[in-house]
Amino acid sequence: MCGVNGIYAYAASAGPIDPEALVRTRDHMAERGPDGAGEWISGDQRVGLGHRRLSIIDLSPAGAQPMPSADGRLVVTFNGEIYNHLELRDRLEKKGRRFVSRSDTEVLLHLYAEMGEAMVRELRGMFAFALWDSERGVLLLARDPYGIKPLYYADDGKMFQFASSVKALVAGGLTSRVPDPAGVIGFYVFGSVPEPFTVYRAISAVPAGTTIIVGRDGVKEPRRYASIARILRDAEDEALKASDEECDEWFREALLDSVRHHLVADVPVGAFLSAGVDSGALLGLMRDLGQTQIKTITLEFDEFVGGASDEAPAAERLARRYGADHTKRRIGAAEFKRDLPQIIAAMDQPSVDGINCWFVAKAAHELGLKVAVSGVGGDELLGGYSTFHRVPHCVKWFGLAARIAGKGTAFARLVETARRSGVRLHPKAIGLLAYGGSAAGAYLLSRGLFLPTELDSEIADVDFLREGLVRLDPLAHVAAALEDGPTSSFGEVATLESSFYLRNQLLRDADWAGMAHSLEIRTPLVDCRLLRRVAPLLGRRHRPNGKSLLANAPSRALPEEIVNRPKTGFGIPVHAWMCEASAGNDPLKFAAESGVPWSRVWARCVSSMHASTPIELTER
16 A cells, blocks of 8 residues: 556657656655655656555565566556455466566566556456556556545646645646536535546546556546446346355355455554444454454444444454454544544545544554454445435336426426425425436435535535536436446446445545555455455345345354344444534534534535635535
C-alpha cells in the first residue's frame, strides 16, 4: 500500500515537466508511505514518476519504487497488493524471466513485458499503477476491478498528471481548482462523490476495472477489462445444482482461497472485529489457515454500553473463541472533537461516512499494525442489505403506478401540493412515484441522501445546481451501471451496491482513513476471483442464505448468538457527539436541528468544513 503519482508532458509544445511539482504531489501523500520516497525522471525530462512506500512485501531496498526493469525500458509506480504474485512469478520464471527482488511490483514489469496491456487480466488483488514504456512512448494506468485502490488524473491537452489522491494532485500546483458541479451535487445525492467525477472539474477518477493509455498523441478513452455487472450476468447462465452440504463446502473452499491470498505479507496481519458474521467468519478462517497471535480490534463507546449497538462484549467472546489477541479501544465525544479537523483534512473527497474506519485504523496503528483484514463487502456479495428486498418490492408495486400516472407530471404535482399545504411528508415518500418503478430509481431512493428535487433548499447557487444535475443526471448515472448486467433482482441490487455504496463510499473511506494512519486495509470479501466462484451459487433460484454460508465457513462455526444477532452495522454515536458539540460555537451547531437525519446534518457539516466543496449553502 503506497502513494503513486506522475506527470507526462506528451505534447511537443508542453516542454519539460516540473520536478518540484512532482515532489509536492508525492509528499502530500506522506502518510500513505512513511517507509520511503522515490522519484524517477526520464532522460528527456518529459516523464516523471513518484512514489511513497509502505513496506508490506519485500521490506528490503530491492522493493523500492519507482522500479525500473533490468533493461531500463519499463518503469512502474504501484499502489496495492498483487495477491497471486507468487504464482505469476513461478510462471514467469519458467519462461526464463529473472527476478532481482521478492516484491510483487517486479512481477508487474515482467508480466507487462510478456503480455502488454492484457497483463491486467492476470492480476488478483487491489491495485492502481502506472507503467511507463519508453520503447512505445506510452504510459499505462490500471485500476483493479472493484476499485479498491484509488487513482485520479488530470489532462490539459498537453500534460497528463495522476496521483492516488485528489488533494495530492491539487497540492502539486499544476491543476485547476474550479469545482465540478456534477461531483459536488453527486455528494449531496449519494453521500459520496460518484466516479468518475470528483469535486474538481479538471480531475477524474480512473474507472474501476479499466486501463488508460497515454501516448504522444494524447489520452485514450478508458478500456474496460473487468466488470462486476458482467460477472454477475454470466453467473445467471451457470447457476449450480447442488445440495445444501455441497453449497457449504463450495463456498468454504472459495472463501478459504480468498483469505489465504489476502494473508500474503512480510509483516503481521491483524483484523477488525465486530460482533457481526463477516468479520467473525474471517477471523475463524484466518485461524483455520494457521494464523496465530492475531491482533484484533473492536471499538467501544460509552453511549452504546448495554444497548443493542454495543458490539464490544460479543466481539470479545468471538476473539476468545478463536484465540485472538484482542484489544477494545474506547472512543468518546472529546476525542471525536479533537480528531475532527484531522478527519476532514484526511478525507480526500467529502463523505458522510468513514469516521468509524478512521478510529479503528487509528487503534490498529497504535498497536503497531501495518495491515488489517476487514469484513467489508460481505453484504454486497451475499445479499445482506435490506435493499435486496426493498428494491425489488418497490419496483413491483410502483412500476405499474408510475407508468399509469405519468411519473414526470404526477411527481411534480405531488411535490408542489405537499409544499403548498405544509404537510411534513418525507421527500422520499413523494419520490416513490417518480423513481420507484425501476431498479435504478428504487436504489436511488433507498441509498440517496437528498433527492435531486430537494437540493434547491440546500444549495443557493441555482446555476451551479442546474449544471450539476444536468452533468450528473443521477438516475441515468445509476442505470448505466446495469448495462449489459444481470437480469435477476438479486444480481441487479448486488451490482448497484458494489458499484456505488461499496466502491464510492466504503472502499474509498477505508482507503483515506486507513492511509491517514499508514494502515493497509485488506478485504477478502471484495475479490473478483471469489465473486466468479460463488456467483453461480448465489444466482440460483433457491439460493442458500448468504450469512449462514459465511457463518459455517470456519471449521469451528460462528456461535448462534452472532448468527442471530440483529444487524446493527459498524455504527458509532456521531449524532450524539455532534449534538453535544453543538453547545459550542463551531460548525457542528446545526446538529441540533430537530427531525433532521444525522447523515444529512453531517453532509452539511462536511460541506462547510471541506475545502474542496466551495459552494454557497442556503441559509438554514
